[in-house]
Amino acid sequence: VRIGVLGTGTVGRTLAEKLVEVGHEVRMGSREAGNENAAEWAAAAGEAGSEGTFADAAEFGELVINATAGGASLEALRAAGAESLGGKVLVDVANPLDFSDGMPPTLTVSNDDSLGEQIQEAFPEARVVKALNTVNAAVMVAPGALDESTNLFVCGNDRAAKGQVIELLETFGWLSGDILDLGDISAARGTEMYLPLWLRMMGALETPQFNIRVVRGE
Numbered sequence: 364v365r366i367g368v369l370g371t372g373t374v375g376r377t378l379a380e381k382l383v384e385v386g387h388e389v390r391m392g393s394r395e396a397g398n399e400n401a402a403e404w405a406a407a408a409g410e411a412g413s414e415g416t417f418a419d420a421a422e423f424g425e426l427v428i429n430a431t432a433g434g435a436s437l438e439a440l441r442a443a444g445a446e447s448l449g450g451k452v453l454v455d456v457a458n459p460l461d462f463s464d465g466m467p468p469t470l471t472v473s474n475d476d477s478l479g480e481q482i483q484e485a486f487p488e489a490r491v492v493k494a495l496n497t498v499n500a501a502v503m504v505a506p507g508a509l510d511e512s513t514n515l516f517v518c519g520n521d522r523a524a525k526g527q528v529i530e531l532l533e534t535f536g537w538l539s540g541d542i543l544d545l546g547d548i549s550a551a552r553g554t555e556m557y558l559p560l561w562l563r564m565m566g567a568l569e570t571p572q573f574n575i576r577v578v579r580g581e
């Protein structure tokens with residue numbers, strides 16, 4: 364599958380590397396073509412990797428991943444272009460974190476709205492699936508490196524799109540039984556508002572390499 368990865372940060376590069384490893388063709392997008400991180404990644408990726416603008420990557424991808432800074436995601440997606448996103452699965456891994464007042468960050472949207480919903484509303488033709496935002500980049504692509512199997516959340520309005528994303532996540536090593544479908548895209552409120560707790564756990568555990576496991580009774 365051809366995949367467009369919007370974002371040149373740790374997440375964009377980690378996902379892009381894994382996607383090439385599992386057999387996809389990937390184009391990484393940035394505000395400007397020739398971004399240093401993107402060019403370095405593309406050179407290492409070989410034939411299956413390329414880079415360009417957000418618009419180039421979105422046009423290229425049959426599936427598109429939003430791995431841009433949450434506060435800038437709507438702007439980045441507008442640059443990617445609504446037409447290129449229409450009808451496509453758009454995996455949103457971004458968290459709406461505002462670091463402008465230092466640590467800890469605050470959320471730019473919360474409570475009765477979320478970045479996932481804002482993206483779905485701004486791009487009604489895109490099939491937005493919120494996923495992977497509750498784990499560190501390294502854990503996203505190597506869940507098996509943790510001592511036990513852990514849980515991941517997906518949500519979105521399009522059932523088939525979620526199914527496609529779950530299949531992709533399985534190729535990263537996630538077990539389908541460990542992926543909890545929380546329902547429509549408004550569930551992104553909860554998975555984004557989990558970030559303050561995630562940050563505190565990172566502090567308490569002194570590592571970002573962790574995840575949670577949900578245990579249910581009968």
Ligand SMILES: NC(=O)c1ccc[n+]([C@@H]2O[C@H](COP(=O)([O-])OP(=O)(O)OC[C@H]3O[C@@H](n4cnc5c(N)ncnc54)[C@H](OP(=O)(O)O)[C@@H]3O)[C@@H](O)[C@H]2O)c1
Pocket residue numbers: 369370371372373374375392393394395398429430431432433434435438439456457458459460495496497498499500501
């Ligand atoms: N780091 C993690 O482990 C982790 C885990 C879960 C979720 N997330 C979320 O994943 C996303 C990516 O995180 P990251 O740490 O890889 O990188 P990041 O620094 O949060 O984001 C980098 C990307 O955002 C773009 N960007 C920044 N400001 C912009 C603006 N004003 N307009 C348009 N685009 C802009 C950058 O564009 P250029 O390429 O042009 O510089 C770059 O591609 C974030 O939303 C983050 O909260 C991160």
